[in-house]
Amino acid sequence: MRILVAFVTSSVLAPLMFMGSVETPGVPDDALTDASCMAQVPQEELPTERKNLKRLVANCKKCHADVHAEWSVTQHAKSWTDPVFQAEIRELPDKGASCARCHAPRSLWHKDMGEIPVGRKSDRDLGVNCVTCHMLGNVYFGPFDSQGHGGVEAEQAAFRESKMCFSCHGQPEARKEHDQMTSYLAGTAWTKDGKSCQSCHMSLVERKLVTEKSLKMKFLIGVQPVRMHDFRGARRGDIVAGCADVAVAFDGDKVVASVTTKTGHQLPCTTHREVVLKVTQYGADGSELASSVTSYSFPDGPSLPPGGPTTVEVRAAPGARKARATLIQILEKTEGRPDRIIQEINDAETTR
Numbered sequence: 001m002r003i004l005v006a007f008v009t010s011s012v013l014a015p016l017m018f019m020g021s022v023e024t025p026g027v028p029d030d031a032l033t034d035a036s037c038m039a040q041v042p043q044e045e046l047p048t049e050r051k052n053l054k055r056l057v058a059n060c061k062k063c064h065a066d067v068h069a070e071w072s073v074t075q076h077a078k079s080w081t082d083p084v085f086q087a088e089i090r091e092l093p094d095k096g097a098s099c100a101r102c103h104a105p106r107s108l109w110h111k112d113m114g115e116i117p118v119g120r121k122s123d124r125d126l127g128v129n130c131v132t133c134h135m136l137g138n139v140y141f142g143p144f145d146s147q148g149h150g151g152v153e154a155e156q157a158a159f160r161e162s163k164m165c166f167s168c169h170g171q172p173e174a175r176k177e178h179d180q181m182t183s184y185l186a187g188t189a190w191t192k193d194g195k196s197c198q199s200c201h202m203s204l205v206e207r208k209l210v211t212e213k214s215l216k217m218k219f220l221i222g223v224q225p226v227r228m229h230d231f232r233g234a235r236r237g238d239i240v241a242g243c244a245d246v247a248v249a250f251d252g253d254k255v256v257a258s259v260t261t262k263t264g265h266q267l268p269c270t271t272h273r274e275v276v277l278k279v280t281q282y283g284a285d286g287s288e289l290a291s292s293v294t295s296y297s298f299p300d301g302p303s304l305p306p307g308g309p310t311t312v313e314v315r316a317a318p319g320a321r322k323a324r325a326t327l328i329q330i331l332e333k334t335e336g337r338p339d340r341i342i343q344e345i346n347d348a349e350t351t352r
């Protein structure tokens with residue numbers, strides 16, 4: 001952050017040396033003269049907003065096609081156009097201007113990492129995009145020390161730290177319903193383990209940093225372990241199945257069910273969804289004798305903490321021989337989501 005001025009000049013020339021037919025990336029419209037004092041500037045003193053955001057992001061796609069394809073199907077790409085979000089801001093007097101700080105922000109690097117970003121006024125449809133996380137002025141930031149644009153500053157540790165995600169996912173005072181940070185930090189198992197938000201939400205893969213055909217001197221680029229920009233979440237299902245362990249046992253005149261979450265943060269982790277633990281008891285002939293339901297929600301209801309176990313006890317029904325515990329997540333029907341989506345997390349069974 002403090003040494004980036006030196007790269008500004010070289011960034012204009014270096015890419016020309018080995019790039020193909022694509023446009024030179026990062027032509028600035030708000031080039032910085034002294035980035036070292038950017039961190040603390042109040043919002044009104046920020047440089048004028050980028051006018052070429054669409055072109056810049058389209059440009060990233062030319063050389064980083066894989067990353068762009070992954071990103072474009074996530075809620076980061078849709079954080080402004082998301083129909084659930086749009087339905088909410090339609091009702092607001094400011095039409096969502098205050099939401100833009102996280103749903104359509106300018107570069108994170110205008111602030112210290114972990115601080116709430118500044119909202120954009122234009123190109124809000126581009127949501128949380130490449131420039132938000134990777135650029136300030138015409139300087140590129142990344143997790144490695146490659147000099148792909150000549151201006152990528154040597155390794156920014158923040159890309160591997162949860163702190164980068166806290167900028168938007170950890171602002172309990174501004175938006176407590178979007179806070180995955182507080183429970184993550186309290187659930188020391190994950191932090192002790194060194195499991196960052198990225199380690200669960202950005203899958204590891206071995207590949208080149210750039211799509212080959214965009215470069216003339218291909219030998220410069222090697223295969224290496226990188227994290228995909230898949231940001232898997234409940235909207236695209238596969239991360240939900242198995243994200244908690246469930247157990248159930250008879251204990252005298254009780255049935256005890258327990259849930260141990262593997263989410264790193266509270267479950268459910270945000271609004272518009274509910275997690276339900278259902279305990280059903282059956283007689284010797286298989287008939288249903290009793291059933292109970294415990295519901296978890298966030299931020300208003302009780303939620304399941306990271307780790308556990310969280311236990312639920314119910315009275316054993318007379319004659320009960322078998323008990324079954326099922327944990328499901330339900331994405332609620334809202335104006336922007338016409339159907340409820342039911343996702344199975346896990347289940348368990350016991351007999352006596």
Ligand code: HEC
Pocket residue numbers: 060061064067068069071076128129130131132133134142143159160164198202208209210226227228229
């Ligand atoms: C929410 C923030 C965020 C957004 C949005 C984002 N990135 Fe990243 N990017 C990261 C993080 C975090 C890493 C580091 C992951 C790691 O290796 O630990 C990364 C790594 C990279 C890398 C190097 C590793 C790799 O996967 O190849 C490239 C290239 C990259 N991003 C390009 C892009 C492009 C292009 C876009 C837009 C299509 C984009 N990023 C959008 C956060 C983001």
Ligand code: HEC
Pocket residue numbers: 015019020022023024025026056057059060061062063064130131134135140141142143144145146147148149152155208209210214215220221222
């Ligand atoms: C003309 C091709 C080209 C374009 C356009 C381009 N990049 Fe790159 N990028 C590269 C090359 C080359 C590398 C270095 C690859 C290597 O060293 O293996 C790279 C590396 C990166 C890295 C990893 C940097 C590091 O060392 O951590 C990030 C992040 C990145 N680019 C982001 C972007 C973003 C965001 C955009 C759009 C604003 C973009 N790139 C546009 C060619 C390009």
Ligand code: HEC
Pocket residue numbers: 073074075076078079080082085101102103105108117128132164165166167168169197198201202231232233234235236
């Ligand atoms: C600039 C703000 C911002 C930053 C930084 C940010 N996010 Fe997000 N993230 C959002 C918003 C806003 C949404 C939800 C948009 C919606 O659903 O309307 C979101 C959604 C997600 C989702 C759900 C994606 C999906 O497609 O279902 C995951 C997972 C996620 N973020 C993880 C991360 C991780 C991990 C990091 C850190 C590397 C991070 N985010 C950094 C703002 C941000």
Ligand code: HEC
Pocket residue numbers: 084085088089096098099100101102103116167168169170171174175177178179180269270271272273
């Ligand atoms: C401090 C940053 C921040 C601000 C400000 C913010 N959001 Fe979000 N929002 C997020 C993040 C991060 C996510 C993704 C994680 C989550 O859903 O908790 C998100 C997700 C959402 C979602 C999708 C939830 C779902 O069910 O998947 C909606 C809807 C939403 N926000 C509405 C709003 C509205 C409306 C405003 C303005 C009144 C707003 N947000 C302001 C950070 C923010």
Ligand code: HEC
Pocket residue numbers: 075162165166169180181184190195196197198199200201232233234235236239240243262263264265266267268269270329
């Ligand atoms: C140990 C793995 C793990 C860690 C660490 C972790 N998560 Fe998650 N996260 C999950 C799983 C599994 C889910 C799916 C369950 C759910 O819907 O809540 C999830 C769900 C989410 C969602 C909801 C996405 C959606 O669309 O519904 C967001 C947002 C999110 N995590 C953000 C974060 C942030 C930010 C951090 C770091 C503070 C983090 N996660 C750390 C595993 C993890």
